[in-house]
Amino acid sequence: MKTSLALALASTAAVAVPGLAHAAGFYLQEQSVRGVGRAFSGEAASRGVDAVWWNPAAITRSGREAYLGAHGIFVDAEVEDTGSTITYPGGVTLPSGGEPRGFNPIKDGVAPNFAVATPVGDRFALGLSVAAPFNFETDYRRQSWARYDALTSRLTIADLQLTGAMRVTDWLDVGVGASAQYADAKLSTAYPNLAPGAPDGVSQLGGDGWDWGWTAGAQAHLGRLTVGASYRSKVEHKLDGRVFVGGLAGPIAAANLDAPGSASFSTPWIATVGARFAVTDRLTLNAQMQRFGWSEFDEIDVDPPAGPQVLPQNYENTTSGAVGLDYAVNDRLTLRTGVQYDPTPTPDGERTARVPDGDRWLFGVGATAALTDRVQLDAGFAYIAFEESEVNHDTTFYAGTPAATTTRLRGTVNGDGYVMSLGLRTRF
Template identity: 50%
Template sequence: MALSRKVLAAGAALAALAAASQASASGFYLQEQSSRGAGRAYSGEVADSGAASLWWNPAAIAGVEHAEVYGGLHAVLVNSKVTDKGSTITRPVPVTTGVGGVGTATDVINDGVVPNFAGAWRLNDKIVLGVSMAAPYNFTTEYEANSWARYDAIKSRLTTADLQATLAYRVNDKLDLGVGISGVYADAELSNALPNASPLQADGRQELTGDGWGYGWTVGAQFHATPALTFGASYRSKTEHTLKGDVAVSGILAPLPTASNRTIAGEATITTPWMANVGARWAVTPKTTLNAQVSRVGWSEFDAIRVTFAGGGSVSEQNYKDITTVALGVDHQLTPRLTLRGGVQKDPTPTPDEGRTARVPDGDRMLYAVGATWAAKPNLNLDIAATYISFDDSEIHRTDATATGSSVTLNGLATGHATVLSTGVRWTF
């Protein structure tokens, strides 16, 4: 294989690494950033108060009177199935055959635990300092090495940590403002099979790793129209990431150039979307509060994957679309120490029908949630929640040229659902 082809192979692999990172953020963006909010399907979070709402609005802590700490854990349990519907491969010979392999993959989306933390400390009568840690884009999908989807995906893992510093300012009894700055660390791992020239030869393998930091900002406001009615609005900026990685290729057999079995370095630049939230909380009675929230997510920022490496670069155009989520919920104080809540959310996918990958077999979602808060002490609240997520069936249609000169056309069907169990604690001191 000529040097230029080696470089192109590495570039394509790094592009795939970036695509998996970005696609995971869309198909597997994790809203689980508040155990209290989970119980009402994240409705009204932009208008709620306290450290537990910092992800949604930096102004949420402006009214805290005492230091406050929140910590939460969310267990994400996914049931998923991805089925082959006639995928084919055209090798360099050329001859077109079925991709072969096991035709049904189950539980490809791994279960996981999502942690989050936030704290708020009043500096004076006007200013509150906040810090938070969120994990908004974390997922792992994994197929067997002999799966029908192996040329597109074997393992895809993305881990992120969003570290945010916040200042909130109480203008007056009616208006609170907030601003935050985030550093986002991303670490990714990706692997897939590579077809050799003959279907009688064992597959080769391509493995990728990459990581890097990105930076963003957020602003927000809350308007307390009356003691019973609060409106909130916030904006979280897009974040540009540069992932530096290594691509390791092995198992390439003659007549393909065996010199392809090597490791090469490069980097890919991607952009995660902006998010705009508006919402309200209305205490219709002293015990019952209604919540509503609309979020617009700017996935059209993901216009391309730009890859650079020794000797050149590449640009891969994408077709993600902006989406709007809508959530409604209710809180009801059943007793002085026990509050019950529930909610529902419509969450469409930004992934295009044509070009959807087996790495992220995503579809439109509906969330149904229930939760509760137990005031164990005047300064200690315990939150629990359970969420059922229904995924619409989604079709996989994608054609890609592999680094070994074959063309793979994937046709499949993805189905599934998920359950999320959340718990958290809020402590003031």
């Protein structure tokens, strides 16, 4: 059926927003170990190759430098059914059933990043970086109360950025970058059969594709104060792959299929303003605000063989804020800490089990130790406290046919997360 294929393909983009991410929505902000330690409170104004994700101008004065970081991400979450139902053809409404609680559907993982930069003459610099800005995996059991919204969701996006920067004056630096993003997604969702108690069917989808974006930024070095601002464009992704629907019986057996399909969605644009102020030679205060253009994720355009469809998402723009500090204990050791508040872009009345996102606070601590005159070791730890969120999502399967079946998911989500980061930076 046309609607079955559309729903399965729509989940391609929905996999980009699973569960309790480590920034609101589906953005993974762990792109710098030093950033983790100060809760991402000064990255747009930071100098060094590991800050190139936030501001391409950051490499102008960093010299010849390379960075490699890895972030272990661990989430402890619980999702609980609070009265989900399913309405079959004829108007019979029953509890949707399944396990009423799910534990740790968000999988632990490691997010890597790498960057290298070199000066070109006295005024220019070139850089190359690899990041994983959207990279998650969630997994609900086949018996879960959330099965009609999500079973398995996996999204991997790798961002390859080429950066050029210039020292315009003694105090002003500018930079631009071009990004190639490779996205790969796989997911599965349960489909209800028409007889209460009958085994569920399933849809499975995989797709991938390359798409493009850009970034630009500037830094002003004003004595003890450095101010940075940057803009990162949205990326319009189109994933091409195959969709499989199986296990449907009786009047809806015709919806079983194995066919090519595609889905399109956009990541948000990000505008960042940050500042670092050296109060003394040892103490530096940091602050940063980011505006996320989540309204770009307003819909998912689906292109199945049966014809195009548009599925609204209605994400809302958000603003995050962070403050922190760095303290140089001596020439070999620097300590840092910070706190960040990051609200969710998901609308309260339309939150799905695949996207049980909530507002969050992040508290970070970290350190940098100079191992040699050229090599530094960075370490960071962050605790993320998620506010309780509510799942409130209705889905009509086989809409527009006599087999129309509606599920109404109602639940709560609680959780917290931990990030442990290590990185090496070297001058060469």
